[in-house]
Amino acid sequence: MSHLVTIFGGSGFVGRYIVRRLAKQGWRIRVAVRNTNEAMFVKPYGVVGQVEPVFCNIRDDASVAAVTEGADVVVNCVGVLDSIGKNTFAAVQAMGAERIARIAAQMGVARMVHVSAIGADADAPSEYAKTKAVGEAAVLAHMPDAVILRPSIIFGPEDEFFNRFAGMSRFGPVLPVVGADTKFQPVYVDDVAAAAEMAVLGKAAPGIYELGGPEQHSFRELMQLMLDIIRRRRLIINIPFWAARLMASAFGLLRAATLGLVKGPITKDQVINLAIDNVVAADAQGFDALGIKPTPMESILPDYLWRFRPSGQFDAIKESAKNLKA
Template sequence: MEKLFSGAGQQKVAVIGGGGFIGRSLVRKLVATGHVVRVGSQNPEKIQGLGKARGTGRVEFLKTSVNDAAQLDRLFDGVDAVVNLVSVMTPDVQTLHRINVEGARLAAVRAHLAGVKHYVHMSAIGASLTSPGAYGRSKAAAERVVRDVFPDARLLRPSVVFGTDDSFFNLFALIAALSPVLPVFAGRTYYQPVFVEDVAEAALRLLQPENAGLTVEAGGPDILSMRELMAFVLEASGRKRILLPIPQVVARLEATVLEKLPGHLLTRDQVAMMSVDNVVQPGAETLQTLGIHPASLGMVVPGYLNGSICKLYRQLKA
């Protein structure tokens, strides 16, 4: 892809949360297209490997919290564009609001004051003020506060994101590797998984001036129920297991325990959100709007799920 802002020289792009799953892909794409990428992370020392990304651009690292105005000001000083990828899914509603909503507002405000011209905010399919889950409501509130500050901000709403280090397919493949049964939560809820490289490419293309104000829902070509996705996990990982449907009342009881454990493997909020399909809505702008033809599950997932238990665990924790 050509450089951003056709006709201009090397540009600076700040990526908040650039060390995360989607962020790492986006940073590599920005470096490859010749830009200076300023990565804001709470633990920059852990992501120094991104400095080796190939391309004519380069990477700078700054310790940054979306709730710290001074750190955001340093991150945004002299940059042309910002992509905010920071988001948490936690049973702690106060933390959810502080990071997903207040953090989104503060980042947008400080970017606007710094004179940033192009702003992309990562949201999620299912973002709605009437969502059954607090996470979905927090993402909708974040969209609203960002657009209050940047009316032409670009919003990107992906479905479940997959890729080598994802926390969805790797988790269920690891469960299948360790257990004779694979639980199926909300088996009739539909999802539209999207490849991490396609999401990163969408964020990159949204920075183009002609995409100002655009809201894009990012889904892949496959629309599958949760039960179909679990069957796919077994096929892709080469394992035969019993698919065990979990009633919602049981899922909520399990979540009550699991959300208290490190990592929050399952929360009551997630169970609530599983009651709603997570697919691109009719009439929405899509990846195709940006000229992206998304990769299918079958093209990517079998290549990283068919491995040892240790490999799956490393990928899940990456």
């Protein structure tokens, strides 16, 4: 009988790539999500009945236990970039991770893979980074042989980073950013999935792996690279941190006053994170320890950012036409 893996958040950005890889390996897969109707797109990743979306609320023991029953491995891809309602940083990234690991240990699950983030630190000023670290510690307390993956900012066709700023560039001559000099080490989503696949298959030693791409760039440099790819000229303006904090506070008040109906472009916690470099530590083990060669951005970004070019898919044709001689 084929092995069974439960992937919490398996329809998310990273999760769907892990699902696809494990389906090709022949695993039976439970995709544990809050909304199964929105996760139906994962079913064709395998043969009939191989990949099944199942309902799960990681804030509830019984719900987690129901989808963990019988699993050989569990993978936790659940995380939030903003505290919304009951899905706070603590509830999802700390208590949710602890619940999955605790129940997995109680049920005798062989292995656990936990997707965290570079910058996880129990003493961090950011709630995001702090709860990521608390979640990691809880996972290791219950599943000491777990594999923890800490990616830098992740890029790929469904990302909310390059797609977001490329979309913003269509609406004016200026592209504002917060933390223009902050360093990032963008990592391709399928490379992260490949690391998770190795961990699920038992081909990665237990421990923490920091995952970054082959290059480090400042936020400004990343935006310039993106603009070059979509063939737009924009003035990249750095918003000072003090101004960003004021802006985030104002939007926070507006959000509270409208009961969450109005969301700002940035939160106070995100401003805090943008002041800290997001790169692989010099002494951390990463892709090298897994035998994976990370994919450069330049080989992937044009494949999905072309739609933000002034003429979309026809932009290259127009450029070629200009070179035609009468």
